[in-house]
Amino acid sequence: MATEKPYDVQLEIMQTKDGHSLRIDEDTLKSEHALSTRDAIKAYPMAIFWSLAVSMCVIMEGYDTILIGNFYAYPEFAKKYGQFIDEHGNHQLSAAWQAGLGNCSGVGCFFGVMLNGYLVAKWGQKRVLVGALIVLSCFIFITFFAPNIIVLAVGQVLCGLPWGVFASSAPAYSSEVLPMSLRVYLTSYTNMCFIIGQLIAAGVLAGLVHRTDEWAYRIPFALQWLWPAFLIPLLCFAPESPWHLVRVGQLEEAELSLRRLQRSSANVDVKATLATIVHTNQVEEEITAGTSYLDCFRGTERRRTIIACVSFAGQVLSGSTFAYNSTYFFQQVGLTTDETYNLNVGGTGLALFGTLVNWFFLMPYFGRRRIYLWGMFTMSMILFVIGILNVWTHKSSVGMTQAVLTLAWTFVFQLSAGQLGWALPAEVGSTRLRQKTVCLARNAYYLVSVVSGILQPYFMNPTQWNLKGFTGFIWGGTAFLTFVWLFFNLPETKGRTYEELDWLFSKRTPTRKFKDAEVDRSQHGDEASALSV
Template identity: 30%
Template sequence: MAENKDQARELGMRGHWKALLIVTLVSLSSFQYGLDFGIIGGLQAMIGFLQVFGERAPSTPLGWNINPERQQLISSLMILGAFISSSTAGFTAKYFGRKMSLWIACIGVFVSTAVMQSTTQIGGLYAGRLIIGLSNGLLMTHAQLYIQVDVRVSANREIKNSYIIPLGIVHVIPLVLTIGLFFVPESPRWLATSTEGRIDDAERALRRLRPEGWSIMAELDEMKAALAAEARLHSKVGYRTLFQNPIDRRRTIISVLGLTTQAASGAMFVISYGTYFFEMANVGNAFENSCILTGTGVAALLFNALIITKYGRRRVMMMSGFVVCGLSQLIMAIVYTIEPGTQKTGKVIVSLSVIYIVAYNALISTYAWLSGGELASQRLRSHTFGLATAIGFLGAWLTTFTAPYFINPAKLGWGPKYGYIWTGSCIVAGAWVWFYLPEVKGRSLEQIDEMFEARVPARKFRKYQCTGHHVTLDEKPRVDHVESQSSHGDSSEPQHSTANGSRTEI
């Protein structure tokens, strides 16, 4: 792929305008999820909504409140639906492909929205939230697989990292996605790995994605070589396969835990119940404060999209994010414990909430989804990412289901003091990233495969020099690491040598 690497340097981002346009369209799936996930928090603090689905509560700042059990179900049923549908990603990816799965999800969004807009019964609202959750599970899983794996240029370090699109803030009508999918090619890798082995279709899809003059056959040959190497390791594909040998087991565990770290940050509590949380804590104008949080979150995501190519090291960004998020929630909890309900405390909570959401959006959220998708093996990626997404949604569901018990005045009524729990969670998640998350910034999918197959320890991923040789379990490679002494950061060229012999331990 040396030829494509040289072309990538010459073409830059402009040459890949088709791929960038396609990935922007597909990323609307994530925007839809963000709207559906975040909007329910605002509704729970609206008097009109509470008059239909809540109850009078003169002792609360709003004069109205919502039953904690209803609050739990309204917020968590969507995530439960997402957990169910994302856990089927291996099946839907195999038999439907990315495009058809996204189309099915769009239909589900239309149906669920119609149900929720037309009902005044709590059962209808529950049904709509569950259906929209099922749809969003498909949207998030297959959109992320397409963006992170299928569209990116596998040999182009600069371009691949620029494909990260801000998640979860901007809403675009799913009709745009539904129509736009007619112009999006099916995943080349899905076509190449399908049971029929549709190599010709994969080639045509690549030609629609790549610029004129791009060495399509060279990229296709490397794709086939990587898939063939994995095929020698795995005879069947299924969820059991994810744990059958040490290489796949390691990649599965890292992918699952990498994606699940975003739930460990406590963000689901802030996003789902932010407006309600502010109202019950009597923190100024809750809706105005929520708009401030949303605006700063968007700014953080856009800024991150601009710097990720040059500075986007997964480990550094995520560890920094957990430190900031943990400290923000700890200080909020302490301040509210000492002086609850005062104007001064309210200003401190809003300020720290802004810092928190910036750190989460810019340093944790994007990199968690990216790690969950790019660290899985290519042949098992749909199953691995589906499992990672399902468990991530399960963690999010657990957060949204239990949060009302802690923050609702009808129960414990902790309010901001709930941050004590999430401070500890951030510490645990940050420690896991430090010890176990490999650094794969600037690496192609094939290089990531090679490093896992060579059993490179996580701490040595960043400075490992790949050879382009895909090993199998029978070859038992020995890897001698000689780390680079260069001070040029990620642009340095680390050195290593390989020889057949005993394998390196993890």
């Protein structure tokens, strides 16, 4: 029978097959707050390792994102797949094909993400990730041998299916195997892997741009086989998420997984950690009606899902389609091919530097809300300046100035939305709906990305609207509107356990009171934590 018990007494959660009881007391509930970042690194080295390994799957999506977007200005690619020749004899893809090809992988990712929400609930993160890597290895053959742009588009759609799995599984896995003090670093590390993939692609493109044969674009496609060859055998040994194992009732396996994730000599009680997971899961079973996608939009979950979706979609609404994948913009404002691809490499390196600055100088001292909020405001101002400068495009220095401003935008993006767009969706959703919340948030990103990907070529293409730098006004506007929404709706999640977030959302705590609100554990217990004994 269900009984109500306050948090300040010992709670017998469940009895394992070996006869040991899992107990949780006030000290256990406070221990996660007491674990500093340095102590957590010492106590959970294997959790960090496996989080890094799983996140490396995202490198391939980041690689492809910048690869296809920057192939448009690539001479040999345009010669092979282009349908348009200007008065100087240069090949280009039409705006329609730029929009279509650029969004093919996003369409595949959308369906891959939705499918992943069901697959992980049944099979767990580990099996689904390994299976997706095997499937991707097969689909890469299509893009590598594509004889025409139609086959290439089909290959991009199919490759997008496993990429969607990686993008939604990596932050969710990291959030479930790490303690609270490490959570934001390793969930946002997914973004760093995205940048690493882009940096590799930028370097490969810059190195091959002068080749005059088909290998100029086939080699970049072939390099995608390296990651599955490395990650498949590695991830076969990864531990499953203990949260998933608890949700499916495999407590002994969950305990073994926790032991694999932390150092044996660490002063952390594995059974107490397991008891906390079981307890939080039971609390959420009382709060939420189920674990379907529809449940993400019921009751207090609706607010959490919307925050997660806007946080992820904010990466596109901030202007990333214009300012991040900017080689085509550089070309349209008059920069040479060498200048274009060298700036592209420099911009991607600057993005990686911005990620490190955020880790060491922002996230340890400032809250998620402040970083994301003011980063979005700064990006909107930079984009407006790029638009204003376009009035003086007759001056030779203006194009380079606009290009440098896109690099500044890239740096600010990685200080804020670039990282926290990955971390926040993995934090704000309840643990039982986390995977599906992350999936919905990532799909919000893909939907907005597809729309922006369709519009952006028309903004920039000289045979269409040819807005050049004036495009900054459009994306500056979307960034500013996103800033306004975040100001009123994005709560502070820094320093909050999943259980505390459940309480704050269930109490409908106002956005700007999240940071300092005190969690009344006894009230939370009365409302939601009736435990089966």
